Amino acid sequence: MLLAGGMLIIYAYLIKGWASLKRPQLLPKTPVTKITVLIAARNEEEGIHLTIEDILAQDYPKHLTEVIIVDDHSTDRTADIIRSYAPQGIKLHQMQAGEALNSYKKKAIAEAIALSTGELMIATDADCRMGISWLSTIVNYYETHNPVMLSSPVTYFEEKTWFEYMQTLEFSFLIGIGASFIGNKRASTCNGANLAYRKDVFYEVGGFKGIDDLASGDDELLLQKVAEVYPGRIGFLKHTDAVVYTHAKHTLKSFLRQRQRWSSKSTKYKNKKIVALAVYIWLFNVMLMVNTLLGFYDAYFWKVLLGLFVFKVISETIFILPIMRFFKRPALVWLAAPLSLMHIFYLVYIGIIGNSRKYVWKGRLVR
Secondary structure (H helix, E strand, O other): OHHHHHHHHHHHHHHHHHHHOOOOOOOOOOOOOOEEEEEEEOOOOOOHHHHHHHHHOOOOOHHHEEEEEEEOOOOOOHHHHHHOOHHHOEEEEEOOOOOOOOOHHHHHHHHHHHHOOOOEEEEEEOOOEEOOOHHHHHHHHHHHHOOOEEEOOEEEOOOOOHHHHHHHHHHHHHHHHHHHHHHOOOOOOOOOOOEEEEHHHHHHOOOOOOOOOOOOOOOHHHHHHHHHHOOOOEEEOOOHHHOEEEOOOOOHHHHHHHHHHHHHHHHHOOOHHHHHHHHHHHHHHHHHHHHHHHOOOOHHHHHHHHHHHHHHHHHHHHHHHHHHHHOOOHHHHHHHHHHHHHHHHHHHHHHHHOOOOOEEEOOEEEO
C-alpha cells in the first residue's frame, strides 16, 4: 500500500501541473523572428509531400521562414520529392556517407542547424501534419513569453482500428505528463515532433554532445540539458492551433519497437529524480502484475489487485480527461480501463527490454 500512496502523490502532482498550464493569450502583433523549420527524413516518400504542403501553407511571413529538410541516406524517392519543392524555398541537405553512427537523426538535425539562418529552430517530423497557424502560434508565444525552449502538443489522428485509438489515449498520457512537469516548473520530457528552441541556446549547452551515443533522445535529452542551464525558461504551448498530428503504429511489433526506443533514453536522463520516478511507476505496475499471479493461489490477492486497479483507473481518468478535452477527443476516455489493464504488463515489459537490447529503427540496428 506504500507504493499506492506514492502513486497518489504522483497523480496529484501531474493533475496539478496540467491544470496550472493556461491557454496563453496571443497578442495581435507583427512577428519579427526569423525561424528555421528542421526535419530529418529517411524513406518518407509516402507522405512527406503532405508535411511540406502544410508548411508551405502556413500563415507565418514567408520572408521570416526557412525550411531545411535533411535526407538521411534514404533509399526511396524522398530526396527527389524534397528537391521538387526547391522553387518554393524548401532546402534539401543530403547527409554524406561516412563512418557508421548510432544517432543519425541527431547528426541530421545538427547539420541542419549549422546551415540555418534562423534565430528560432522549430523541429518536426517528416510524417506530421499541422494547421495553417502552427508556426505563427509558436512564434507569438515565443515573442510574448520569451522561453528559450518550447514544447508543443502532439497527437495521433486518422485512426482506423481500436488498437490505434488506444495508442492515441496512451500517447496523450505521455504528452500530458511532459506538459505537467513543465507546468510544475520541472521540465523532463517532450516530443521532437513539435519542439522549438533558440539556436544560440542549442550551441550554449553543447548541442547533442554527450547524448549522441543513443539513437533516440534528440528531444528529451536535449530538453534536460537546456533545463539544467535555464530551469525556469522552458514552456509548454497549451493551444490547439499549435498541435501537430501524426499517426499511431499499425502493428504491435512496430508499436513495441517505438516504445522500446523511447524507453532506451531513460538511462541517459540527467535528472535522476525523473529516473527514480520512472522506476517507481514501473515497480507499481510490477506489484500489480505480481498480485495478478498470486491471485491464482490465494483469492486475497485478487481483492488487493481489484482495489489497486480501481484506484489506478480513477486516478488516470481524472488526469487524462482534461487532456483529451484539450485535444477535442474526450470520447476516447472510456478506453482508460482497458488501457490501464494493458499498461500493467506492457510497462513492465518495455521497462526491461528498453534498456537491455538493440532495436531496429528506420531499417538500422541501433541502441
